[in-house]
Amino acid sequence: MSDCLVLDANWQPKSFCSWQNAVKLIWEGRAQVVKEDEGGRILHSPSFEIGLPRVIVVKNAWVRRKRQSVPFSRRNIAIRDHSECQYCGHVLQTSEYTLDHVVPRSKGGVSSWLNLVLACVRCNKRKNNETLKESGMRLLKVPVEPKPDDPKYNFKLHIKHVRNEWKDYAAYLYWNVELEA
């Protein structure tokens, strides 16, 4: 559940948790509220009343849960492709990343680990809406789905969409939004 963004002791986005967990951490004194729900949602109990937490900051390290699969996000695709354009091999800065559908969407290609690769703007433009065959371009390696036991992938920060309350961190979180197939 990603109700609440969790910041580490350095106020960097670290993970997400359910609001129940957030309340528990606050109640135990292990976290502080940074931002409450903008819609004014209030949690009531016999002994206290607080705004639904949307951003909290914790004092301790966060325990990672075992994952079934690597979150399918822009960041993890870039990690898998070693920040290299999969056509020309150029090493890209984050600001230069684009994602290319190997089989274009217009030709029935889906967004998946096997059909999305990191590409530079130039190669992405050159390939346009063509298949590999049509464009005469080659992939440096066949895209694969990463194994969940590979620690280099980002597991903690993955979300379905960026909430309004998290907009201060939006540029960072953009890379962690899970892509829709």
Ligand SMILES: [Zn+2]
């Ligand atoms: Zn390229």
